[in-house]
Amino acid sequence: MAEPLLQVRGLEVHFPIRSAMLRRRIGTVRAVDGVDLEVARGETLALVGESGCGKTTTGKSILRLIEPTGGSIRFAGEEIARHPPARLAPFRRRMQIVFQDPYASLNPRMTVGGILAAPFEIHRIGDAKDRAERVAALLRTVGLPPEAARRYPHEFSGGQRQRIGIARALALEPELVIGDEPVSALDVSIQAQIINLMKRLQAELGLAYIMISHNLAVVSHVADRVAVMYLGRVVETAPREALFFDARHPYTQALLSAVPEPVPGRRRARQVPQGDVPSPANPPPGCHFHPRCPLAIARCAQEAPAPRIVAPGHAVACHLVSP
């Protein structure tokens, strides 16, 4: 297999918890706690999990928008986890992000043309005329009329704003785009438009995606491979079909059984874990899932399971799963 576009090994993002008075360090939030991921060129890896599992922090730390506290990030063969800003700049062009809330991520005082031209200005690409042409081409690519360049973000609907957010991410012709819940804030009828747009752009431009989402139905539609996170760790990674139809980790199975289906009377047997996800500031020892796991044995409380390969491309971190 050719070298992956992105290879993440042992990624850690630990945030200190400080006391209010003396700012002493009194604990650590292990938001991301040893994550391994790979993304090939042109493929979509989905990162799924519930709130607090660390999927967004993982995505942002790969882009170094949040600084990782440990681990390795290799992009196109080069280790970038500890690059200083000057050496990181060329990689920032090649990796972009689309946020959940397109309104909060677009400057309301700038025209759409200004927002889309900003990446060219920052990276000193082209002159004013050239940039205007590039902006027009970007708008066309995401299905917006060229006049949109003269308008402001508030004049657009949620779906159109997300198109603008995607256009901005594409401005510098990245190889990897991280979508952080890119369709979660959109209405159902608009969600399909944006999903189709992102899939079309991927095919046309050869983009690799990391799609961060809590919506498993959306993930099943867009992903080639899926990584399931729970409390800062990846518990299962598998090709799409294996993940949805042959999940092996008890947490993945529970998550899938909790997804409501838009088919009356066809609800799956639920194995919903009781209680809520514990705080990442105080995760349980051993396997983080063991207090909610119906199958937990004594060992699960003592020892964190290492990922085991159960099939090609299918890894499961569970003591009870045999290869």
Added chain:
Amino acid sequence: MRAMLGGVTATATLPRDAPAASPEAPLLSVRGLTLHIPVPPHTLRAVDGISFDLRRGETLGLVGESGSGKTLTAMAVMRLLEPPLSDLPRGKVLLEGRDLMRLSETEMSTLRGRALSMIFQEPMTSLNPVMTVGRQIAEPVVRHLGLSARQAAARAEEMLRLVGIPDPPRVARAYPHLLSGGMRQRAMIAIALACRPSLLIADEPTTALDVTVQAQILDLLAGLQREMGSAVLLITHDLAVIAETAHRVAVMYAGRIVEEAPVGSLFAAPRHPYTRGLLASIPLIARERPETLPEIPGMVPGPGDRPAGCAFAPRCGRALPRCAQDVPPFAPLAPGHHAACWNPCDG
């Protein structure tokens, strides 16, 4: 391993027999409810003449996208709209034959929490942050049912146990911020149901929750409903949640109900092109997947720029010339199945 997990499964099939169509009058009957908001020089037709019935023990799903008017409908039924909107609703909201629209605020406040209650999407904004959870449950019990403080405190703990909160005595003494999102939503359900209201309005009750917690809350609501025989008006944008919990569904678009049917026929054979488009556009978890998802082109018109005829006509692939001019009547197409469309899809 799957088989092992199957052994601990709680519910395999959904016990969801719709209450038999009884000759008794509906518990709630909404007729011609409108909320037109004057914003000179325009009028925003936020809710535009909607009618529906809800029987005891039944769950009606009110589904729609943002701006469809579903939450404003609920707020109007609860009489929870604040000035200047509070004087604007027109039409009838009959609860056991009494028109809530004609009651004074004092009369209404004796019904809220007792005959009808509401739970909201974000429990933190509707729980009182400086009152213990136990007191928030006990207060309406004292006020409406005349229980003593001691009896009400016991009822509060009983309600917390009923909604599946571990260690009720401890949680009753806690303040809301100490609870997780799922526990807060359970606490709010306990408050809403403490006086055993006959009508519960749930506005996106699980939208802010993680999927495993959502499943717990939906199971809880269904179980409590069976036990208490309440009617539930479930407002959501999530068709999968509707499919799993509602007996009947009303689909709203641009301030109107465009289709209403039993949940089975609505999902199996939607007749309104909007409903059909909406259902087709949801991705499904399946081995085979389509290359592209069917889209509904365009977007929902704002409440100030709705077309003269059917509001969906500009986005509709089946639109006829008259759709742009005349509002289609809400007509029966099959038993219990209504749609407002001049050119409905085949059943």
